[in-house]
Amino acid sequence: xxxxLQQIVNGIVQGSVYAMVALGYTMVYGILGLINFAHGExxxxxxxxxxxxxxxxxxxxxxxxxxxxxxxxxxIVVCMALGYSIERIAYRPLRxxxxxxxxxxxxxxxxxxxxxxxxxxxxxxxxxxPLLPNSSHMLAGAIITEVQIxxxxxxxxxxxxxxxxxxxxxxxxxxxxxxxxxSAAVLMGVNVNGVISITFMLGSALAAVAGIMVSANYGxxxxxxxxxxxxxxxxxxxxxxxxxxxxxxxxxxxLGLIESLGAGYIGxxxxxxxxxxxxxxxxxxxxxxxxxxxxxxxLGERVAERA
Amino acid sequence: MRNxxxxxxxxxxxxxxxxxxxxxIALLALPFFTDALLGHGWVRIxxxxxxxxxxxxxxxxxxxYAGLLDLGYIAFFAVGAYCYALLGSPQLGLHLxxxxxxxxxxxxxxxxxxxLGAPTLRLRGDYLAIVTLGFGEIIRxxxxxxxxxxxxxxxxxxxxxxxxxxxxxxSFSSTHELFGVTFPSVHLHYYLFLFxxxxxxxxxxxxxxxxxxxxxxxxxxxxxxxxxxxxxxxNIKLLAFAMGATFGGLAGGLFAGFQGFVSPxxxxxxxxxxxxxxxxxxGMGNVSGVLLGGILLIALPEALRHGSGPAxxxxxxxxxxxxxxxxxxxxxLALVTVMLWRPVGLWPSNQRRRELAVENNAxxx
Numbered sequence: 001x002x003x004x005l006q007q008i009v010n011g012i013v014q015g016s017v018y019a020m021v022a023l024g025y026t027m028v029y030g031i032l033g034l035i036n037f038a039h040g041e042x043x044x045x046x047x048x049x050x051x052x053x054x055x056x057x058x059x060x061x062x063x064x065x066x067x068x069x070x071x072x073x074x075x076i077v078v079c080m081a082l083g084y085s086i087e088r089i090a091y092r093p094l095r096x097x098x099x100x101x102x103x104x105x106x107x108x109x110x111x112x113x114x115x116x117x118x119x120x121x122x123x124x125x126x127x128x129x130p131l132l133p134n135s136s137h138m139l140a141g142a143i144i145t146e147v148q149i150x151x152x153x154x155x156x157x158x159x160x161x162x163x164x165x166x167x168x169x170x171x172x173x174x175x176x177x178x179x180x181x182x183s184a185a186v187l188m189g190v191n192v193n194g195v196i197s198i199t200f201m202l203g204s205a206l207a208a209v210a211g212i213m214v215s216a217n218y219g220x221x222x223x224x225x226x227x228x229x230x231x232x233x234x235x236x237x238x239x240x241x242x243x244x245x246x247x248x249x250x251x252x253x254x255l256g257l258i259e260s261l262g263a264g265y266i267g268x269x270x271x272x273x274x275x276x277x278x279x280x281x282x283x284x285x286x287x288x289x290x291x292x293x294x295x296x297x298x299l300g301e302r303v304a305e306r307a
Numbered sequence: 308m309r310n311x312x313x314x315x316x317x318x319x320x321x322x323x324x325x326x327x328x329x330x331x332i333a334l335l336a337l338p339f340f341t342d343a344l345l346g347h348g349w350v351r352i353x354x355x356x357x358x359x360x361x362x363x364x365x366x367x368x369x370x371x372y373a374g375l376l377d378l379g380y381i382a383f384f385a386v387g388a389y390c391y392a393l394l395g396s397p398q399l400g401l402h403l404x405x406x407x408x409x410x411x412x413x414x415x416x417x418x419x420x421x422x423l424g425a426p427t428l429r430l431r432g433d434y435l436a437i438v439t440l441g442f443g444e445i446i447r448x449x450x451x452x453x454x455x456x457x458x459x460x461x462x463x464x465x466x467x468x469x470x471x472x473x474x475x476x477x478s479f480s481s482t483h484e485l486f487g488v489t490f491p492s493v494h495l496h497y498y499l500f501l502f503x504x505x506x507x508x509x510x511x512x513x514x515x516x517x518x519x520x521x522x523x524x525x526x527x528x529x530x531x532x533x534x535x536x537x538x539x540x541x542n543i544k545l546l547a548f549a550m551g552a553t554f555g556g557l558a559g560g561l562f563a564g565f566q567g568f569v570s571p572x573x574x575x576x577x578x579x580x581x582x583x584x585x586x587x588x589x590g591m592g593n594v595s596g597v598l599l600g601g602i603l604l605i606a607l608p609e610a611l612r613h614g615s616g617p618a619x620x621x622x623x624x625x626x627x628x629x630x631x632x633x634x635x636x637x638x639x640l641a642l643v644t645v646m647l648w649r650p651v652g653l654w655p656s657n658q659r660r661r662e663l664a665v666e667n668n669a670x671x672x
Contacts, residue, residue: 034433035437093647094646098527099431099432100370100374100376100527101646102646103376103436104583104587104646105642107376108640110639111580111636112639112640112643114635114639115636115639116636118632119632227576228444277448277452280444280448281448281449283441284444284445287437287438287441288426288438291430
């Protein structure tokens with residue numbers, strides 16, 4: 001019984017991280033109808049920049065929370081600049097090109113980022129300094145650390161903030177207008193290019209936060225951490241209905257739960273034939289099943305259009 | 308007038324024959340020249356180059372003809388290679404002959420292609436890209452972990468002592484004496500791979516000009532219009548995907564037989580991207596362009612391996628970039644720059660060039 005509860009807690013924590021990254025995919029997709037393959041790498045860059053900032057400041061006499069705050073801000077700023085440049089360089093010139101073109105530049109950008117990170121920060125796994133209080137609590141029989149509680153809270157907070165932004169502000173209305181019909185939005189006086197840039201920057205800022213959260217949770221940073229995380233977050237976005245923000249949150253949590261419960265019980269279910277190292281496989285099968293049975297996702301209103 | 312035309316065609320036909328014969332002799336003599344000038348190792352590199360060109364031609368059908376982005380193409384290569392490795396090595400104690408194992412591997416890859424393509428090809432192309440990307444990772448997870456509790460793939464250590472390619476009593480892995488000329492194993496593999504590469508080229512060219520090929524290109528240019536013209540877009544796309552996978556599986560089987568050893572490490576995302584780069588840089592949808600891309604991208608890492616260290620020593624005084632990461636960095640940059648400035652690639656087909664010219668005129672109007 002305790003194992004079950006523990007798996008659920010782990011799943012919710014992991015799912016919150018997926019949800020944060022999935023929000024970035026879903027926002028860009030909602031507005032441009034484009035999968036930003038490089039998004040996972042932005043998460044990685046966020047984590048790496050935060051790590052470098054922390055290592056730079058850790059010798060000073062600043063309190064750990066302040067160091068964390070500074071590194072958070074640095075990494076958000078860097079990621080926003082990165083997101084802006086990616087859109088500007090790789091996607092904007094190709095907005096009217098055949099669909100294949102932006103997909104190929106997207107994968108190109110993600111390769112470039114990954115290899116630049118490898119050159120910059122090296123091939124080795126870096127330890128992420130434990131700045132956050134990391135004492136653990138018992139929650140009805142399951143262990144949960146303070147970092148994990150923080151991850152869930154931050155994810156919920158960001159989700160709420162984004163929903164407010166989308167539905168209560170002028171910018172949000174402009175974003176929804178661009179998503180609905182860009183040419184009509186232009187006629188209504190919306191600065192479409194500006195809105196798209198802001199969308200990318202917002203998504204990248206979320207990615208930076210997610211990157212730090214992931215690294216704080218696992219205590220490890222690596223140049224290749226972005227690709228698998230990106231793939232799973234994309235799955236979460238599709239599961240919830242890509243283009244839909246609530247969907248990203250639901251999809252993320254659900255995928256996290258599926259993964260942790262699946263990894264916890266696959267050994268028993270398959271009679272010991274498959275083990276928990278197949279954890280990464282679940283996301284893929286979820287993705288395939290969603291695409292077969294419900295391509296619009298759980299909360300997606302729009303059926304995925306052809307071509 | 309008619310006489311002139313007749314004269315012209317007969318003359319061009321004669322020169323075409325001449326070019327063909329010269330090319331054939333050059334291709335046949337190439338391994339001996341390479342061996343004499345650069346050494347044995349380079350013939351081996353040429354063998355691998357041919358395998359990669361086969362892969363690139365297979366991917367060209369998917370990406371170039373049908374316009375579907377496949378980011379996990381190397382997975383089909385892996386399926387073919389492991390099929391050969393499992394059925395022709397001491398791993399499972401099976402030693403089936405080459406001419407059974409190779410088609411079986413290609414068929415299995417084709418099956419995987421259909422299984423993967425069927426759910427995604429109804430949807431827009433982005434999904435296919437991400438699903439194939441996922442599949443490429445998943446297949447590696449399975450290959451890495453299917454060693455316990457029952458040892459099937461031998462995990463990360465891979466399968467070794469794979470049977471060499473053997474037709475009847477003729478083994479490609481040993482040196483043979485034919486007509487007074489000595490053919491080392493790498494030379495023999497070169498001819499075998501050349502044969503298969505030419506076969507794939509022939510099939511590609513014939514397909515390009517066929518009803519199916521035209522349907523693929525129609526889908527690539529405008530799927531809705533193609534459907535309106537009565538093309539069953541899903542089946543035709545599935546056909547492209549399955550055919551690309553088949554060629555991948557074929558190359559995989561040859562790879563396993565040639566190398567005598569396979570491990571999951573050979574089938575990483577990096578390899579998929581490398582093959583994609585060959586197609587994109589060379590010229591999507593054009594066989595000659597893909598050949599050019601393949602040759603360039605095989606030559607580049609070799610040049611980097613030998614040249615980048617000393618060049619960096621001169622420029623920076625130390626080695627900053629190791630050749631492997633430099634190679635991938637360049638590949639990524641190439642994908643972006645080609646798409647931005649020359650989306651048709653270095654050597655586009657005439658048709659694509661015409662299409663692009665029309666598009667330019669249309670935008671000027």
